[in-house]
Amino acid sequence: MEIKPINSYNKMSKLAAEMVAEQIINKPNTVLGLATGSTPVGMYRELVRMHREGDLDLSQVKTFNLDEYLGLSPEHSQSYHYYMYENFFKYVNIREENIHIPKGNAEDPVQECLDYEKKIKGLGGIDLQILGIGVNGHVGFNEPNINLEARTHIIQLSNETITANSRFFKNLDEVPKKAITMGMATIMKSKKIILMAWGAEKKKPILKVISGPIATEVPASLLQVHNDVILIVDKKIYSFSSAINSLSYPDKI
Numbered sequence: 001m002e003i004k005p006i007n008s009y010n011k012m013s014k015l016a017a018e019m020v021a022e023q024i025i026n027k028p029n030t031v032l033g034l035a036t037g038s039t040p041v042g043m044y045r046e047l048v049r050m051h052r053e054g055d056l057d058l059s060q061v062k063t064f065n066l067d068e069y070l071g072l073s074p075e076h077s078q079s080y081h082y083y084m085y086e087n088f089f090k091y092v093n094i095r096e097e098n099i100h101i102p103k104g105n106a107e108d109p110v111q112e113c114l115d116y117e118k119k120i121k122g123l124g125g126i127d128l129q130i131l132g133i134g135v136n137g138h139v140g141f142n143e144p145n146i147n148l149e150a151r152t153h154i155i156q157l158s159n160e161t162i163t164a165n166s167r168f169f170k171n172l173d174e175v176p177k178k179a180i181t182m183g184m185a186t187i188m189k190s191k192k193i194i195l196m197a198w199g200a201e202k203k204k205p206i207l208k209v210i211s212g213p214i215a216t217e218v219p220a221s222l223l224q225v226h227n228d229v230i231l232i233v234d235k236k237i238y239s240f241s242s243a244i245n246s247l248s249y250p251d252k253i
């Protein structure tokens with residue numbers, strides 16, 4: 001795992017966007033795995049800026065989002081569909097048919113999960129996956145548990161996640177209790193992964209990802225066995241403990 005401690009949210013966003021852009025320039029028909037939440041908003045803003053300035057053509061890019069709340073229609077203002085269009089898709093030239101987000105209001109959600117997994121496989125898997133991290137160490141919506149599901153599935157959200165995500169809803173009761181999420185195997189099969197973490201509340205899960213044991217109770221800790229993960233992390237929450245001395249990071253960003 002390569003660790004890049006960064007001292008401002010804007011710099012983190014720029015660095016992540018530059019890495020995404022580089023991937024797209026090297027492989028114009030890249031299959032991108034995308035994340036939602038407040039962390040990647042700045043990265044999307046940067047990508048939109050690059051596109052507007054003529055430096056980034058996304059016309060051949062294909063995207064797969066990590067997750068979606070079960071029961072929310074794409075038009076719902078808190079759905080991840082809505083988020084993706086408002087923060088990114090509306091402003092760039094990714095073709096509609098190349099955008100994939102699990103349908104939260106699918107008639108048959110189990111079939112939706114199977115179809116989603118099939119589509120990812122059909123396009124050759126994900127080249128670059130962007131991840132955020134939940135306060136409890138979840139990625140996508142893979143919640144801490146004694147067992148994790150490998151592939152795209154329906155998951156019961158933990159109370160911790162429901163509480164954390166209630167900041168986007170009118171009240172706690174409005175937060176959906178279930179979601180569709182890529183599984184950990186779906187994510188781990190991505191050729192390259194960028195995990196971004198910003199803010200004090202991410203210190204605990206990030207330290208577990210960097211130096212903790214690999215445990216299904218911290219789903220993001222599984223990333224330690226992936227051979228191409230870049231962690232772009234808030235410098236303030238990054239502790240230079242002896243356990244992580246062997247890991248590489250740049251001198252200055």
Ligand code: GLP
Pocket residue numbers: 035036037038039040066067131132133134135139140141161165
């Ligand atoms: C949600 C999403 C995750 C995201 C997490 C953290 O639960 N399902 O993909 O990483 O929130 O969000 P934030 O970036 O807002 O802290």
